[in-house]
Amino acid sequence: METGVEATSRPEIPAIKEHSLLGSLESMRRDRLAFLLSVARQTGDIGSFRVGPAQMLLLNSSELVHAALVEHANDFDKGFIIHRAFRPVLGEGLFSSEGELHRRQRKIMAPSFQPRHIVNYAQTMVEYTERAQQDWQDGATLDMSREMMALTMSIVGNVLFQTDVLAETDELGAALSTALAYINYILSSFFPLPLNWPTERNRQTRGALELLNRRMQKMIEERRASGEQGDDFLSILLRARDEDGAPMSDQQIKDEALTLFVAGHETTAAALTWTWFLLAEHPDIYQRLRDEVDSVLQGRSPTYADLARLPYTLQVLKESMRLYPPSIALVRVALRPVDLGPYHLRRGQTIMIVPYTIQRRPDYFPDPERFNPDHFRPENEARLPRFAYLPFGAGPRICIGNHFALMEGHLLLAALVQHVTFSLLPGQQIIPDNDKTITIRPRYGLKMRVQRRHQVV
Template sequence: MATIVTDAPEKSIPAIKHLPIIGNLPEFRRDRLGLFLRVARECGDIGMLHFGPFPGILINSPELVHSVLVEHAYDFDKGEFQHNAFRPTLGNGLLISEGEYHRQQRKLIAPSFQPRNIIAYAAAMGAYGEQLQSEWADGAIVDIGHEMTRVTMSIVGKVLFDTDVFTEADELGAAMTTILEHINHTLSKLFPVPFSWPTPRNFRAKRAIAVLRSRIQQMIDERRTSSQERNDFLSILLNAQGEDGSHMTNEQIGDEALILFAAGHETTATALTWAWYVLATHPDIYEKMQLEIDTVLQGRTPTYSDLAQLPYTLQVFKETMRLYPPAYGFVRVALRDQKIVGYSISKGQTVIISPYTMHRNAAYFSDPETFDPERFVPENEKKLPRLAYMPFGAGPRICI
């Protein structure tokens, strides 16, 4: 008897309730993370919400995330909306570039982040940490978010550009904050004001861009006239050659430097700030981590080789980035009609991936709202499905 083989039936995508015309936009503006959690709670692994009249699909399973970010990575891009939000301020660097240009730029930049270079960067990280700590008086109250921005900005300046910007960190950090706030404001609007319009917000962003671009160009000019050989990020950019033998233009170098300045300090400062918060609110975890650090370091500045001897400390940071991932969500837009794990995705469809939501999926993390570093004991971490934990993204656009 013959067997007839048919395609599996197409899966339907459930949707949360939304208002006519404005959709779920008011809730998105008020509490976007709460909205994402509601979609996951009501719809499960995949669900639809609406930004005004425009539908978006939130995916919330490792299998679906792998399909979009890895298996079909080049069937999606960041979309015109994100391009228009990022490119006027941060240029066309690695964070926002697409296609073959993105692949070539990543290939040129990746050598800066090889393990041997990361090991060399550790000394600068320790030195700036000590410098910051020396400024704190016992019992003083400090703005920890501001302090983490200062130190990470200084570290990025030193390890990527071999430049000490510690005394400039406040000015550069303020400029970067202005730019990031402008981008977030643009992304929150259904019909954002064009960057070319003469509004106060646009003027503030343009002044901030001028501050950062000027400092980066100064570093590029100083490096071009220097005879000293260096192996930092900026030197690699200046010496990099494409497959056709061409070198990067000043504009390309400036774009990549600005992106690394932004992404390199802001996400790290955010993660460190949340780590301070969880330690302050969980004294038992703080004491256990402090004991491990005191036992291993005996009061000295840590080095890269010490990391292997600080497993609990690493667990604390991993659990911090589970509950409070700096990149809480990102968007991909389908370049063509396709299917992912049986669901039809139309060309132009917006797909949302939220590590913040995924990391609170009780199917992978029991009692997900509880801060518990024991989740990342090696034997427990091995049980996690691939991409159930993804603070750095995945696929060819994973954090470098």
């Protein structure tokens, strides 16, 4: 128990001015990203706001992120709201599970996501990318979100299931979009209706989940029946054993596979979409990127071995994810009273860590609103506070596929830059938004014109 002296010596957590009953509910609904950025700029390292009666604490410093996600990782879980939103879609996969189940699954799966293993997927990534761009006619207009989703879905379908889902992109993509829209509905609604209520939204969501689970189960059964020992992730999940030699249940395999399927293409597609937008807006950076790729590759397809010689390409990708991180927020709920630095949190208090805001701190990233890949020159990146850049989270729950995603984005940029150049169609309003998905995407889409390049020799 705190003494009176200890309690009064703690700094007060600053709170924003808001409606006495609704708090900041309307501001969150109107423009979530702009609102959270405003809270961070008003309050500094930590700030309090309410969504209806529910208090939220926004953490916006690398020190507090370290305290919450690393030092006190076991003192938090994702909380009821996150579980209510994600578990109907992802079950008890790595994103949604907690405690001993999460630790067990993470330990089983982590070796398969190490760089020495995922290098085997580099060729597949490049082959699918070069196949996709061949269909883009010179001068055609593309919906970049759609194109990047189709591309990354085809890649993840192969490396996860060793099957070509490109022909099923529309059906699978629609089902995934519906499922992800349901997640966002739960996260953004004050009184969301239970999934078993007979509403049109719930009917569509249940149909999408049935399709996704049916596909997963069919793949599991076909793989078991074939007896093949492939190196795709489904084969790895089927072969996986815990310390006691026990395999995963079919339901656990489906949960993990669906989690990887969603995370393995949705976030990378969003990151690439914003990268093309930023490059089109900054022709000098675009040209520097092309020069590096042309000089290194000389017209041939990129390989994993080439990535070390394409540092600026990686800087471009990292800077894009700084300005438009794929995931909007990390949410945690205190399981017990806990101290984060000088601040005391009660059991049940909810914290949010928003990469979109922390990665715009001017003391971490000079001129933070400017697209500047030199932020990630090795000497500049080395000076960053450790948790100032969080595109994949941090601590024991850091995204297990972070190396996979970086390799994929790096290779796809290099492969596409060789063949095509994208330019923005005029008259568009490009606003970051996540009303319909859990990732940050352009609110009104992103239309770009493709121009084929002469092959470099």
